[in-house]
Amino acid sequence: MNFSKYWMLVTIDGMGERKLKEIALAKTFMIDVFANLRGIDEMSDTLIQKQLFNLFENNTGEQSLLAQRSLLCFISWNIEQVCLQLVRQFGTFHGFTQRDLLPYVLDDDGSLQPSNKYQCVSRQILQTFNPEKSSLSSWTSRKVKQHDPLNKFLLECGVYLISDWAILNDTKTQQLPKILGEFHSLTSIEIERSQKILAAYHSIYRIERLEQRGRGYRGRCKVPTTEQLEKIRGILNQTEMSKFSHERLLGELQQLASQLREYRIYVRGGKFIRDSLDEQLNQNYTLLENIPAENSENLTIEVDRTQEFLKAYRLQMSNCLDSALNSVVRSRVGKLQKKNVDKANNFTTALYLFHCERLSMSEIAKKLGLRAQDTVTRLLKLKEFRADVRQEILLRLRENILELAQSYSTPERLKKLYLQINEAIEEEINKVISQADKEASTIKSNVPMSCFSQTLCKQLEERRKIHDS
Structure with missing residues (x-):
């Protein structure tokens, strides 16, 4: 474990280049708090953050501020990792680099006291964090990807940060004639086919998703399970549509989600790029032999x-x-x-x-x-x-x-x-x-x-x- 993440702040210079800034008071604080603990290097981030969060929440004065500052330093490293992940996933194709993303989310100046005029992104993340419900790393990832200025930039590049399955979940079948007909120029037969597929998906996947949310689950929508795909296939086969394999059904769902994603990017003012x-x-070289x-x-x-x-x-x-x-x-x-x-x-x-x-x-x-x-x-x-x-x-x-x-x-x-x-x-x-x-x-x-x-x-x-x- 890199213990120095709790006193080294990831920030950027005036040219947007990444740099590290040591917070001396945070370093002294961390060493004092954890000096008597054996095997600190093997101690998990979760345990360290839980202790720091307790000090931050249950104390006043400098100790609370230093615990907060240590957590903010850790958050800055996670913010950088989220941006790197976005660049690896989308940057090459959509034309942006880490240098383009960091200024939107790395705006922590390293001060102990929060500003009365502006709350940096790291402080917004920490303020909404609940250690009983999530890890700080996953919460940071979620909040960075929801950050409006960053999302606006990504939309302009043609990236819409929501899973295919979430897009399908919150699209009504009644919307498809406008989206697929007017925007994508599909025929009425193709639109009707897509409506049947989406309706079958809703009747299985969305209902189970709503049940999960009722039990308190708030995670990201995942790929449909084999069991869910089998149930969706059963519904479609009853409507006298052509027989679907799991692979083909999954492909058709992803194709529909892709069409819906393009439309959403367009109406939100972004640009969409279609692969030719x-x-x-x-x-x-996918059509050639290996x-x-x-x-x-x-x-x-x-x-x-x-x-x-x-x-x-x-x-x-x-x-x-x-x-x-x-x-x-x-x-x-x-x-x-x-x-x-x-x-x-x-x-x-x-x-x-x-x-x-x-x-x-x-x-x-x-x-x-x-x-x-x-x-x-x-x-x-x-x-x-x-x-x-x-x-x-x-x-x-x-x-x-x-x-x-x-x-x-x-x-x-x-x-x-x-x-x-x-x-x-x-x-x-x-x-x-x-x-x-x-x-x-x-x-x-x-x-x-x-x-x-x-x-x-x-x-x-x-x-x-x-x-x-």
Whole structure:
């Protein structure tokens, strides 16, 4: 045990760099209090903190202040460890370092007397600590992760500190149409499926969680047990949904939680980052066989095969987007022509004016001689249009990529990676549709055109050329 943690304060300098500050009075105090104890180095932090807490609570004057100061020094070390853990978990991907986090939570100046104007984070933690209910280390971890300024910064980086299972717990099934439909552009069939999964999860996991809370348990939501998953599977199988394995059910729940997490980050003003399949493969080579890394020649082969797969994947993504747009436009035009040929022509023209010439709905209405902008909105039905395109891409790309991956992995690994591949594909498609969504909501000529619009415009240009000739 590092006994000096009770008189060495972790703090930061003016440049945000970590430094240690010795509190001489706390050092003398700790040595005096524990000098007569044998085996102090083997004594647990819990026992030391319990004694210090008693001195802090049950005494007045300098002894109480010094016991408090010793505990505050220990808390500073724990705060640093929490920040290091956050950096290890999220820092590399979300672009922040320990130096970014520490200023939000390491603001203890080492004084004995608390300030009348401001209470530092360490003192806030100690003030709310109850040694009968928690350890000081775990309480510090919890309070640091709940600290509003730190959470605001993490949200801006795209990190939302709440477990998947807690997110699922406090999301109502009635909220899913808005979140999954409007934000993620999922179809009504996909939304209904997610609602059934969430309802089954609530009926087992959330009820048991509420029972735990009634018994006084306040710990973090944990991964569902095998028994809980079996009960959830039973409910879903009764609703005539496809049969679920434990692994697949767990994956579907985590995928839904990920979608809900992205929405929460967005509405709280943060940015969310979706992994593209390119990024996942570049980082992990997950669709390739395991090749021993000791041999540099093998490693070169692995990298070459990954790049080869990515090149083929990008081509498939581009082709599927192109064919999906073509299919949906032809289908929509065909339906409109059965009702009204002029309406079908107006549809393709309005689609071109909106996506390619970047005109507003009111401007398009004037160009086409229509009554008002709401007439154009009803004609285009852009959200429905994008949802149809998304579904078409998903069907085409899933089949093509799984077939493509067979050339780069063994059948055994493909079975294990099936869900992962599906999730990665869905994320990639969501990214394309989300870009189109945002572009449609702020259509401006100076905003870069999304790949969705670029592909669509290329097709519409070809249609116009054929029509004019």
